[in-house]
Amino acid sequence: MKPCTSAWGQKWVPELIKHQDEPMSLEEVIEDCRKAVIENSLALAQRAYADKH
Amino acid sequence: MGERIPGRSVESVIEQTDLSLLLDTSTEPMNATPNDSKKRIEQLKHLQAWETQTARLLGGWQPAVRLWEAKHAIGLHLWRDLQTAGELRTRLWELRVSRPDGSAVVESVLPAIKILACAQQDFEFIAGLYLGAKKALAEAYRAYLEETHATWDVPSIDILRRAAVIKETKIEWAEAYLAQVATSDERRHIVERWANYAVEVITAAGGVCGEDERSAELPPPGYGCLLPFGECKRDDRFKVQLQGYDRPPIDDDEAHTLWQFVSYTIEMQAAETLASVLWEGEGMDWEFYYDVARHCYDECRHSKMGEERVRELGHEIFEIPQFTGNYAWRQLYDPMRRYGMLTYIIEQDSFALKHETYKNYVKIGDTTSAEAIMYDIIDETMHVRLGAEMGAGID
Numbered sequence: 001m002k003p004c005t006s007a008w009g010q011k012w013v014p015e016l017i018k019h020q021d022e023p024m025s026l027e028e029v030i031e032d033c034r035k036a037v038i039e040n041s042l043a044l045a046q047r048a049y050a051d052k053h
Numbered sequence: 054m055g056e057r058i059p060g061r062s063v064e065s066v067i068e069q070t071d072l073s074l075l076l077d078t079s080t081e082p083m084n085a086t087p088n089d090s091k092k093r094i095e096q097l098k099h100l101q102a103w104e105t106q107t108a109r110l111l112g113g114w115q116p117a118v119r120l121w122e123a124k125h126a127i128g129l130h131l132w133r134d135l136q137t138a139g140e141l142r143t144r145l146w147e148l149r150v151s152r153p154d155g156s157a158v159v160e161s162v163l164p165a166i167k168i169l170a171c172a173q174q175d176f177e178f179i180a181g182l183y184l185g186a187k188k189a190l191a192e193a194y195r196a197y198l199e200e201t202h203a204t205w206d207v208p209s210i211d212i213l214r215r216a217a218v219i220k221e222t223k224i225e226w227a228e229a230y231l232a233q234v235a236t237s238d239e240r241r242h243i244v245e246r247w248a249n250y251a252v253e254v255i256t257a258a259g260g261v262c263g264e265d266e267r268s269a270e271l272p273p274p275g276y277g278c279l280l281p282f283g284e285c286k287r288d289d290r291f292k293v294q295l296q297g298y299d300r301p302p303i304d305d306d307e308a309h310t311l312w313q314f315v316s317y318t319i320e321m322q323a324a325e326t327l328a329s330v331l332w333e334g335e336g337m338d339w340e341f342y343y344d345v346a347r348h349c350y351d352e353c354r355h356s357k358m359g360e361e362r363v364r365e366l367g368h369e370i371f372e373i374p375q376f377t378g379n380y381a382w383r384q385l386y387d388p389m390r391r392y393g394m395l396t397y398i399i400e401q402d403s404f405a406l407k408h409e410t411y412k413n414y415v416k417i418g419d420t421t422s423a424e425a426i427m428y429d430i431i432d433e434t435m436h437v438r439l440g441a442e443m444g445a446g447i448d
Contacts (some may be wrong), residue, residue, distance in 0.1 A: 013396065019336065019389070020389050030398070033390055043319075046379075048143075049406065
C-alpha cells in the first residue's frame with residue numbers, strides 16, 4: 001500500500017475503523033476505498049489516477 | 054520617577070485604583086462568590102459543547118442548503134464554531150479541566166441538537182440554528198462578560214468577547230439570508246415557528262450554559278430527521294448533471310484551464326462529503342471535529358478559488374453544469390470509507406495532476422492560474438509535511 005501523505009487521513013482513518021468496529025485492516029479498507037473510487041467516480045481524471053496506483 | 058500627589062503616596066493611589074481601570078476592559082468587576090470559578094467552569098464546559106455540536110449540525114445540513122453563497126458561508130461558520138470551541142477548551146485546560154466532554158454535558162446538549170436537526174427545509178433549519186441556538190450563545194457570552202470578575206477571569210473575557218462578536222455577525226448573516234430566501238408569508242411563518250421552537254427546545258434542555266432546570270422531556274419536533282442527506286443540493290441558477298467532464302489535452306490551454314478551474318468549483322462536493330462525516334461521526338474525539346471542520350472549510354475555499362478564476366476567464370459558473378454525482382455515490386458508503394476515499398485516494402492521487410498543471414501554467418506564462426494552483430498545493434503540502442512528521446518512526 002502506498003503510504004498516505006495526508007496527516008488527517010493517517011490520523012483519523014484508523015480511529016474511524018476502531019469507532020465503527022470495522023473488521024477489515026487499514027490496508028484492506030484503503031484498497032476497498034480505491035476500488036470504490038475506480039468503480040464509481042464520475043470524474044474521469046479521478047478514476048484514472050486512482051487506477052494508476 | 055512618577056509625579057507625587059500632594060499628601061498622598063503613589064502607592065496609596067494605586068491601591069485605591071480600581072484594577073479594571075488599569076486593565077483595558079469595559080467590564081466592571083462584579084461580586085464574585087467563593088464558588089464563582091466552579092460556576093464559570095460549568096458554563097464554559099456547556100458553551101464549548103454547544104459550539105462543537107452546532108458545528109456538527111451545520112455539517113449535517115450543509116449539503117442540503119441550496120443557495121450557493123450560503124453553502125460557502127456555512128463552510129466558514131462551522132470552522133469558526135470549532136475554533137471558538139477550541140479557545141474555550143484551552144481556557145478550561147488553564148482552569149484545570151483537561152476533559153471537558155463529560156457525559157452530563159454531552160447528554161444535555163446532544164438531545165437538543167438532534168431535535169434541531171429535524172427541520173424539513175434549509176431555511177427553516179437556519180432559522181432554528183442561528184436565531185435559536187446561536188442567538189442563545191451570543192446572549193450567554195454577553196451575560197458571562199457582564200457577570201464574571203474583570204480581573205480574575207481576564208483570559209476568559211478575551212475569548213468570550215471575540216466569540217460574542219463572531220456569533221452576532223453570524224446572526225446578522227442569517228437574518229440577511231432569511232430575508233432573501235423566506236419571501237412568502239408561508240415561509241416567513243415557518244421561519245418564525247421553527248426559531249421559536251428552537252428557543253423552547255434549548256430552554257427545556259437547561260439553556261446553553263446548562264444552568265437552568267432541565268425538563269424531563271424535550272418538546273417533540275413533529276418531524277422525522279432527514280439527515281444524512283443522500284444528495285447535495287444546488288440552487289435554481291445551476292444546471293446539474295450526474296457525470297463529470299473529460300480532461301482536455303494539456304496543450305489546449307484555454308479548454309484545459311477552464312476545465313481545471315471548473316473542477317475546482319466542483320470540489321464543493323468534497324466539502325459536502327466532509328460536512329456529512331462531521332455530522333455522522335458521533336462520539337469521536339473532539340480533535341476529529343476540529344480537523345474535519347478545517348478540511349471542509351479548505352475545500353470550500355478551493356471551490357471559491359475555482360469560481361473566481363472561472364469568472365476571470367470570462368464565464369459564470371451557472372453557465373456550466375455542476376455535477377453532483379460524486380457526493381451521491383459516496384453517501385452509499387459508511388463515513389469511515391468516505392473519509393478514507395477523500396484522504397487516502399482522491400486527494401493523494403491528485404498531487405501529480407496539480408504539479409503537472411502548475412508547471413504548464415508557468416511555462417505558458419499564465420501566472421494567475423499558476424499562483425491559484427500553488428495556494429492549493431501549499432494547503433496540501435502542509436498536510437504532507439505534517440504527515441511525514443507524524444509518519445516518522447511508523448513502519
